[in-house]
Amino acid sequence: MESAKNKLRKLIPQKILYLYYLHTARKACDYDLQRRVHDKVYNDSEAEKVKRDLTLAYHIVEKGLTMPVPRPGFGKPVVLNLINTVLKFQKLNLPLDEMEFRQSVSVLKEYKDFHEQISFQLDKEVVEKLGYLEDLFERIEGLKQIKVSRDEYFSDINKPFDLFCRSRYSVRNYTSQEIPLPVLYDCIELAQKSPSFCNRQPNRVHIVKSAEKKTQILEIQNGNRGFGHLAETLLVISSVISTTKDIHERNENHLNGGLFIMTLLNALHFNRIGACSLNWSVSNDKDMKLREILNIPKNEVLLMIVSCGYVPDVFSIASSPRKSAREITTEHL
Ligand SMILES: Cc1cc2nc3c(=O)[nH]c(=O)nc-3n(C[C@H](O)[C@H](O)[C@H](O)COP(=O)(O)O)c2cc1C
Structure with missing residues (x-):
């Protein structure tokens, strides 16, 4: 009836x-x-904004340092901008033991060391400012970027959850070795174990191996320079709008997608595949372009891309340190 x-x-x-x-x-x-x-x-919380700017800039530099082939002299405008933001942070009298500050200073020192080691002459302005900063914050240390062998990187994948969880990083260096489809399906099967709203399972995965399509996609994504072209597979994750019932569920596609993608990243790691999340925070025309490339219907929200590949014998990873649990938690007891 x-x-x-x-x-x-x-x-x-x-x-x-x-x-x-x-x-x-x-x-x-x-x-x-x-x-x-x-x-x-x-919102004129200067502290939050300056920490955001530090993170955005130091992350670009840490990525640059860990690229498959770091480009000598890379990122001059970002480096100068990061130096200015570090000085602004100090001028605002913010605590110098904040993670974002320590890591920014540390990454800048690493940038200087890297160029000294390869005997590359940086711009005079950059050298002077980096030298000034090094003297000023001599004792400030952050986490250095990490160089690992393949076996070291995957050494904890069969260990207890805490060790497994701490062992995953975004990997931005891949070999051309083919990832067999059954392995990718195993990873997607595991990701399907992620919880979803009323078990509605809105997530969808588009496996892209076509060289032409990968190039077209990576051209319109803004965070894969220097490594995206090495990805053997791109996984485009989307979510079906019609699984949501009304407008109050409007965030569910992204929320469910986030849970799914995290399990997927862990599943790839478990299968000894290097992977990196690639943001899909794009303009409408880019969003439409990706739909066109992969023929994705209107009722799927495009969430994110994951670049994947088997890893080389030795490679570098960005250390990307975390704030402590206490720093991000409020107790309501
Ligand atoms: C939603 C999202 C978007 C991201 N976009 C990019 C990107 O476009 N390019 C990139 O190199 N990394 C990207 N990342 C990876 C982050 O930089 C990385 O997860 C973060 O620095 C923490 O490092 P880890 O993954 O090694 O633990 C993204 C991560 C997330 C969760």
Whole structure:
């Protein structure tokens, strides 16, 4: 028996229904959007913003240092910007033991050392500023980038969960060795064990091995320079909109996707495959372009790309240190 609600729905012209849902969706989304815009304009928590800027910049430099082939003199504008942000942090009298600050200073020292080791003459301005900074923060140490062999990197994959979990890093260096499809399906099968809202399992995976398609995709993604071209496989993760019931579930595609992707990353690691998340925070036209390349329907939200490949004998990984549990936790006892 068809419900009364469904019968009524059929009597209303689709255009009216569309406008009605659009209106309720806009009202719900406005709540999110207004808080975002408010934060952008009125939040003058200088400390949070300066820490964000430090992280964005030091991360680019740590990535540059760990590229398969680091480019001598890379990232001059980012390095200068990072130096200025470090000095701004100090000027604001913020605590110098904050993780973001320590790591920024440490990465800048590593940048200087790296160029000294390969006898590459950096720009005069950069050398002077790096020297000044090194003297000023002589005792500040962060985590150095890591060089590992393949066996060292995967040595904890069969160990207890805590060791396994700590052993995964984003890997940005791959060989051309083919990852067999059955291995990828095993990883996706494990990722499927991730929880999902009412077990609705909204996630979808698009396996991309075609060289032409990989190039087209990586061209419009903004975080894979220097290593993306080595990826043997790209996994494009999406999520089906029609698994959500109403607008209040609008974040579920991303939320469920995040849980799924984390298990997928662990599954790849468990299978001795190097992987790196690639953001899909893009403009509408890029989003449409990716749909076109892979023929992905409108009702899938594109969430993220994962670049994958077997790893070389020896490679470098960005240390990407974490804040402690205490720093990010509030107790309500
Ligand atoms: C949503 C998301 C987007 C990311 N996008 C990129 C990216 O575009 N390029 C990249 O090299 N790394 C990217 N990463 C990887 C992060 O830089 C990395 O996870 C972080 O620095 C922590 O390091 P770890 O994965 O080695 O623990 C992304 C990670 C996440 C979760």
